[in-house]
Amino acid sequence: MSQTHTQSANPDAGAGPIARFLRATEIDTRLLGMAGALLLIWMGFHLYSIFVNGNAGFLTPRNMWNLSVQTSSIGIMATGMVLVIVTRNIDLSVGSILGFCAIIMGVIQVYILPDILGLGHPLIWVITAIAGLIVGCLIGAFHGWMIAYVGIPSFIVTLGGLLVWRGAAFLVARGETIAPVDATFALMGGGPYGAIGATGSWIVGLLACAGILWMLISGRAQREKHGFTQRPMWAEVFLGVLGCGLVLGAVMVVNAYPWPRGIVTAYAAANNITVPPEGLFISHGFAIPVLILIGVGILMTILMTRTRFGRYVFAIGGNPEAAALAGINTRWMTVKIFALLGLLTGLSSVVASARLTSATGALGTLDELYVIAAAVIGGTSLAGGVGTVYGAIFGALVMQSLQTGMPFIGVDAGLQQVVVGSVLVLAVFLDILYRRKSK
Known part of the structure; x- marks a missing residue:
């Protein structure tokens, strides 16, 4: 009797040192697992490149810097995808929206604004970036409206959007590459001058x-x-x-x-x-794109954890019917969530097109898959109700590490796709096991 009472008073009684450490520090075990997996990936690429390929190694300042820049575009969109998946929806169109926003921004800063304001005007990059954000936000809001008020499933709406906006990008650009972008605009893509x-x-x-x-x-x-x-x-x-x-x-x-x-x-x-x-x-x-990602991550974390909007998102994901009965306007929330993802996609388009210093209709191809994979790998449950912004950013870093490291050590393109797809399936499987264990 006294032993049982002692154990209930002290939850660490009988626990191992690792369990006591994790309980005391309150470190997210999923995040810890992702960190361990990321270190294994980095060390594997590093040792393979040294001892097999005879290179300088993967873990060099140059590779790490480039990796951080390459992660930025996917990471920015992944922070918004978390909200969509938490509410039991999906968005397959973000890559196409990114490409369409890039084309619109390219047309504005190359063909329209120089004739109006003059070549090299300091407001060109500002107006261009704002236009990209607005276009992305409006497209996302339109998708959310069709899902929430028309009643079309998000899978179908965004699958249609994947095709529509990719085709629209090619129609607007007539299949051409639009370049060069404004010099100040290009700084948001990184590079020697695009760093602090x-x-x-x-x-x-x-x-x-x-x-x-x-x-x-x-x-x-x-x-x-x-x-x-x-x-x-x-x-x-x-x-x-x-x-x-x-x-x-x-x-x-x-x-x-x-x-x-x-x-x-x-x-x-x-x-x-x-x-x-x-x-x-x-x-x-x-690099400036990395700072943008960090800023987005901080703001999105505050939005998700410190505001009524964030509480509503998790309430809808936990039980949509109960959330509606509690007075939450779930339809309007859905529109705002997809509009927010569209806004972040527009921001990601700014980073991606600036880094490329041009706009093409193919920009962002397959990005939707990497964004969804980043969110899922980061612990966002496809069943809804569970997800973190920092986890999605970490997941984007894992995905980009695989995409960067495999070509670095000479893995064939076909095998790269096999590995990325397998990692995504494994992440979902681990999520299922985690939810079963936590019940």
């Missing part, structure tokens, strides 16, 4: 560390205020050190990747800088 440099990266890193510490301190104060159980102090310190360590480590990696020698020479000549005999080291730092 070493000093800016350290500032961002220190601000991020301050934010992590503030979250831990304010979270502890809120728990004390409402009488919730506190984490042990050692767990708070561990989380702070871990979070700040990862941030500062990322800063060191992006700052270790220098500008190419040719660009450094041209930059030095344009700014009357004398290049020393050993060369001039100029760090890339964080």
Whole structure:
């Protein structure tokens, strides 16, 4: 009797050290599993490239920097796809919407605005980016309206959208590539000039560390205020050190990747800088697309966890009928959710077309599959009601690591598709097992 009472009073009684550690730190076990899988993927590519291919390795500052930039476009859309899947819907059209928005922005900044404002006008990139966001938002809202008010299943609406908007992109562009984009607009795609440099990266890193510490301190104060159980102090310190360590480590990696020698020479000549005999080291730092992804991730996390809108999303995903009976306008919520995903797709189109420095009708092909896979790998349940924004971003990083690493070590294109498809099926299978175990 006394033993049973002791175990109920102390939930850690009889638990192993790993279980006690996870319970004390409250680390998401799914996120921990994804981190372990990502490390295995990186180490596998790294060791294979060194010992089999004789290359410098996968884990180099250059590869990590490029990987972060390539993840940005998929990651931005994945944060919105989480909301759609949580509410038991799906969107198969985001890749085509991205391509259509890119073509519209290309036409605006190459053919229309230079004639009106003049070539190189500073407002060209602003108007172009806003136009892309509006077009994406309107398309998403239209899809949401057909799903919510007309009653057509989301699978059919967005499958039709996949074909319609891809065809519309080719019709508008007449099958041509629209280039070159505005020089300032191109900076949002990354590159040596589309990054913030070493000093800016350290500032961002220190601000991020301050934010992590503030979250831990304010979270502890809120728990004390409402009488919730506190984490042990050692767990708070561990989380702070871990979070700040990862941030500062990322800063060191992006700052270790220098500008190419040719660009450094041209930059030095344009700014009357004398290049020393050993060369001039100029760090890339964080790329602008990565900062955009981080900003979107923070805002979407706040939206999902700190607002009424986010609570409504999870309520609809948990039980749509109960949510409607509770007074939630589920139809209007569906329109807003798809409009938000459309807006994020427009933003992703800005990043993707800027990185390519052109707009083509094929831009974003198959992106819808990678976005859905990123959300699912990140722990978003296709059954609805479960999902996190940070998980989707992590899932996008896993997917992009596979897409980047396999060509790096010489895997055939056909086998690449087999691996990506298998990973997606495995992620859904693990989600099913996780939900069965949690019941």
